[in-house]
Amino acid sequence: MSEWVRAAAVADIRVGGARSFAWRDKRIALFRTDGAVFACDNRCPHQGYALVRGDVRDGQLTCAWHNWKFDLRTGTCRHGGENVRTYPVRVAGGQVYIDVADPPAEVIRPELFASLAAAMEDLDVGRVARDALRLQRIGTPLAEVIREGVRYAAPRAEDGWDHSLATLTDCLAMSGFFAESLRALPVIQGLSVAAQDQVRRPARRRPDPVDPVAAFGSAGEALRAFPVLVEEERQDEAEALLRGLIAERVPPASLRHAILTAATDHFLAYGHSVIFVQKAFELLGRIGWQEADAVLSPLVPQMVLGTRYDRLPYMRRFLRAWQEAGPDLTALAGQAGARGAPRGRGRARRGDPAGRGSGPGGTGFDEARYRRALTDGSPADAAAALAAALEAGGPVTAIIDATARAAAERLARFDIDMDLDDSNDFGWLDVTHTLTYIDALRWAWSADPSPQVLRGLVHAAWFVQWTGQFDERRAPAGRAAGGAARAGWSRPGTRRAGAPELREAIARRDPEAAVALVTGYSGPRAELERSLVQAAAEDHSAAPIMVAHVIKTAHAAVSESRALGEGPASAEPLAAAARFLASPKRERFVVQSVLDAMTTLRGVPRPESERIRNAGAAGS
Numbered sequence: 202m203s204e205w206v207r208a209a210a211v212a213d214i215r216v217g218g219a220r221s222f223a224w225r226d227k228r229i230a231l232f233r234t235d236g237a238v239f240a241c242d243n244r245c246p247h248q249g250y251a252l253v254r255g256d257v258r259d260g261q262l263t264c265a266w267h268n269w270k271f272d273l274r275t276g277t278c279r280h281g282g283e284n285v286r287t288y289p290v291r292v293a294g295g296q297v298y299i300d301v302a303d304p305p306a307e308v309i310r311p312e313l314f315a316s317l318a319a320a321m322e323d324l325d326v327g328r329v330a331r332d333a334l335r336l337q338r339i340g341t342p343l344a345e346v347i348r349e350g351v352r353y354a355a356p357r358a359e360d361g362w363d364h365s366l367a368t369l370t371d372c373l374a375m376s377g378f379f380a381e382s383l384r385a386l387p388v389i390q391g392l393s394v395a396a397q398d399q400v401r402r403p404a405r406r407r408p409d410p411v412d413p414v415a416a417f418g419s420a421g422e423a424l425r426a427f428p429v430l431v432e433e434e435r436q437d438e439a440e441a442l443l444r445g446l447i448a449e450r451v452p453p454a455s456l457r458h459a460i461l462t463a464a465t466d467h468f469l470a471y472g473h474s475v476i477f478v479q480k481a482f483e484l485l486g487r488i489g490w491q492e493a494d495a496v497l498s499p500l501v502p503q504m505v506l507g508t509r510y511d512r513l514p515y516m517r518r519f520l521r522a523w524q525e526a527g528p529d530l531t532a533l534a535g536q537a538g539a540r541g542a543p544r545g546r547g548r549a550r551r552g553d554p555a556g557r558g559s560g561p562g563g564t565g566f567d568e569a570r571y572r573r574a575l576t577d578g579s580p581a582d583a584a585a586a587l588a589a590a591l592e593a594g595g596p597v598t599a600i601i602d603a604t605a606r607a608a609a610e611r612l613a614r615f616d617i618d619m620d621l622d623d624s625n626d627f628g629w630l631d632v633t634h635t636l637t638y639i640d641a642l643r644w645a646w647s648a649d650p651s652p653q654v655l656r657g658l659v660h661a662a663w664f665v666q667w668t669g670q671f672d673e674r675r676a677p678a679g680r681a682a683g684g685a686a687r688a689g690w691s692r693p694g695t696r697r698a699g700a701p702e703l704r705e706a707i708a709r710r711d712p713e714a715a716v717a718l719v720t721g722y723s724g725p726r727a728e729l730e731r732s733l734v735q736a737a738a739e740d741h742s743a744a745p746i747m748v749a750h751v752i753k754t755a756h757a758a759v760s761e762s763r764a765l766g767e768g769p770a771s772a773e774p775l776a777a778a779a780r781f782l783a784s785p786k787r788e789r790f791v792v793q794s795v796l797d798a799m800t801t802l803r804g805v806p807r808p809e810s811e812r813i814r815n816a817g818a819a820g821s
């Protein structure tokens with residue numbers, strides 16, 4: 202509906218001149234040429250400077266500040282990156298009238314989405330921010346804005362699911378931690394990471410869906426065939442089948458079970474496969490199942506192409522011990538599903554690393570001894586501890602809790618100097634995944650308490666134990682008293698302050714202060730969570746991969762903290778993530794790549810890297 206208002210007398214604007222006009226929150230520039238009057242937004246879409254000071258020649262407006270050029274009749278940008286809004290003008294009785302009515306949101310929204318996609322393709326973060334905010338201003342849910350980012354990124358992800366999609370997922374969840382006025386900030390952070398990762402990539406070729414019943418006789422047989430195809434690395438067949446199952450509207454829970462079975466068959470891609478399955482289903486829960494084909498099918502190449510760590514020397518010693526312990530995961534998963542309460546109380550058996558049956562917290566196993574086996578024990582200790590905890594009847598969620606606490610301790614002990622050392626190719630991201638992986642596994646177990654997911658817990662125990670290779674080594678009394686204790690882990694209350702100080706400590710890259718602020722914090726937990734999440738969303742890291750992991754780790758830390766309940770242990774994941782966020786981190790790896798290349802070409806491994814690579818095989 203039109204809304205014509207008088208803006209000026211024609212005589213008030215000289216030919217070739219301009220003047221501004223304000224109507225409610227609108228700032229409008231009027232330009233008079235030889236034969237007409239034109240009106241457009243006075244704020245330049247580039248940086249908001251006044252267009253009324255621009256220059257008009259042959260119907261083209263040039264902004265005085267950075268020379269963006271616009272067609273005054275249509276607002277089309279001729280040089281620069283974004284159109285300017287124009288307004289209908291009518292001259293009558295010597296007066297200039299402007300129709301200031303806003304077009305309906307349904308009309309503007311598709312244009313803004315198209316503009317947003319173009320901005321991502323141009324890697325123009327400023328325009329991404331403006332378009333996202335404009336979409337929010339006309340009442341577009343942020344989930345729909347993220348959905349546009351997913352539609353941009355998912356087809357371009359050349360090896361399937363990746364950090365761009367994971368970051369979009371986490372950033373949407375993070376927006377809930379911000380006040381309304383800043384709620385779009387993490388969403389825009391996610392869009393910018395997705396754009397940086399995927400910019401100008403062609404769409405990945407995908408196989409057409411196959412009819413699962415025609416190919417396998419029934420949907421059930423097809424679901425069972427899916428993990429086999431992944432295992433045999435028959436990528437096209439697996440993806441075509443998954444797409445067919447989605448097209449046939451197979452229930453999401455059945456699809457999830459089939460995908461989780463494939464994702465936990467091996468310790469795939471350093472745990473990323475399970476993490477990405479979690480993110481994919483969480484994402485669909487927010488942006489709608491109608492995107493299932495776009496969101497789920499890229500999981501297939503990611504799983505098929507992912508490194509199978511359980512086949513590498515790293516896990517050999519652990520897996521040998523696990524096989525010797527020989528727990529029956531099928532039976533254990535069945536028992537875990539059937540029982541509501543833990544069983545097996547009593548004294549720990551001599552020599553039992555998990556303190557089987559001692560269960561001080563009523564969990565059926567000695568949680569502290571289990572954690573110690575993971576943080577300080579050998580691969581065999583960790584395998585035996587997990588087997589004992591499971592066989593003692595400890596609820597799987599309690600074992601996941603303990604594994605999460607051990608993972609948090611791993612982050613607390615990590616040798617920050619190692620990350621900055623170009624002479625090795627290990628760093629923070631080798632350790633943060635212990636926390637994000639266990640969080641994904643917790644989600645998987647809650648959604649699908651099956652033997653397949655229990656296998657993922659086996660991988661988690663190895664993962665936490667193995668990453669002890671990256672602990673600080675300067676602790677005088679051994680690793681147990683290392684980074685965690687020095688950072689204030691065991692000394693809560695050493696530094697009392699409000700949650701905002703945490704953001705400041707993270708921003709100035711002070712890990713010791715950040716950990717002390719979390720462990721000493723005594724205010725409402727929600728404020729601490731918000732502070733951590735906001736610090737992650739505002740992080741200044743330059744490399745998209747680092748931004749993605751900062752966000753992913755903060756998100757997992759909040760999730761794990763909540764899962765651990767109200768007690769002091771729930772601060773541990775937050776403190777661990779705070780230490781990671783606040784640490785100075787290596788973001789460019791050129792020097793390391795050169796050293797790697799020289800080593801590779803000479804055929805002589807560098808001692809530090811080789812020591813760590815071989816740790817799993819040789820034992821440590």
Ligand code: FES
Pocket residue numbers: 245246247248249250264265266267268269
């Ligand atoms: S503000 Fe107009 S071109 Fe920069």
